[in-house]
Amino acid sequence: GAGVSQTPSNKVTEKGKYVELRCDPISGHTALYWYRQSLGQGPEFLIYFQGTGAADDSGLPNDRFFAVRPEGSVSTLKIQRTERGDSAVYLCASRFDRNQPQHFGDGTRLSIL
Amino acid sequence: AQTVTQSQPEMSVQEAETVTLSCTYDTSENNYYLFWYKQPPSRQMILVIRQEAYKQQNATENRFSVNFQKAAKSFSLKISDSQLGDTAMYFCAFMKQGGSEKLVFGKGTKLTVNP
Numbered sequence: 001g002a003g004v005s006q007t008p009s010n011k012v013t014e015k016g017k018y019v020e021l022r023c024d025p026i027s028g029h030t031a032l033y034w035y036r037q038s039l040g041q042g043p044e045f046l047i048y049f050q051g052t053g054a055a056d057d058s059g060l061p062n063d064r065f066f067a068v069r070p071e072g073s074v075s076t077l078k079i080q081r082t083e084r085g086d087s088a089v090y091l092c093a094s095r096f097d098r099n100q101p102q103h104f105g106d107g108t109r110l111s112i113l
Numbered sequence: 114a115q116t117v118t119q120s121q122p123e124m125s126v127q128e129a130e131t132v133t134l135s136c137t138y139d140t141s142e143n144n145y146y147l148f149w150y151k152q153p154p155s156r157q158m159i160l161v162i163r164q165e166a167y168k169q170q171n172a173t174e175n176r177f178s179v180n181f182q183k184a185a186k187s188f189s190l191k192i193s194d195s196q197l198g199d200t201a202m203y204f205c206a207f208m209k210q211g212g213s214e215k216l217v218f219g220k221g222t223k224l225t226v227n228p
Contacts, residue, residue: 031214042117045217098214102216104159
């Protein structure tokens with residue numbers, strides 16, 4: 001497809017479990033971002049990739065959160081030992097070049113029971 | 114750190130009327146961009162309009178225009194001839210040029226267009 005693709009669309013899991021969220025950016029987009037949107041809030045930055053490397057991970061809330069982008073395309077956000085407070089919509093965005101707008105996917109709604 | 118404030122949690126407007134959504138921001142940066150994104154229930158953030166801080170001319174995109182007041186750090190969105198499809202959450206966002214160019218969002222304004 002032409003847009004940013006995120007899977008799964010929804011994920012429900014129990015507290016303490018491990019989850020992986022996937023983002024497939026627009027082809028050719030070198031920059032990739034993850035944001036977290038809690039209920040009633042705007043998205044908050046988590047991490048930024050330029051190519052394969054995490055150029056800015058200052059938004060990751062703690063060491064339970066980790067993200068990779070091994071081949072400079074698809075990215076996976078990994079959350080260990082999930083907590084109820086991790087429940088949110090996780091949004092992925094990509095852009096082609098600096099000063100270009102970010103294009104967002106539909107997000108993954110994560111619910112921790 | 115930059116902050117973005119949207120002081121109107123909810124707004125409503127009649128179809129075909131005009132509505133203005135407010136946004137203020139705080140930054141010490143000189144080079145930045147400002148954006149308005151629309152988020153319908155599908156969750157996807159859709160870019161509505163963007164403004165480069167160095168440009169004095171206000172950006173326009175069809176029925177959407179902004180009033181950018183740099184000294185006042187104000188960036189409002191005007192929607193003309195409102196349509197039912199404009200019903201959505203609207204987020205104002207700030208991006209500093211250089212570095213990661215991450216977006217800093219406000220809390221959003223829920224806009225309802227009534228028939």
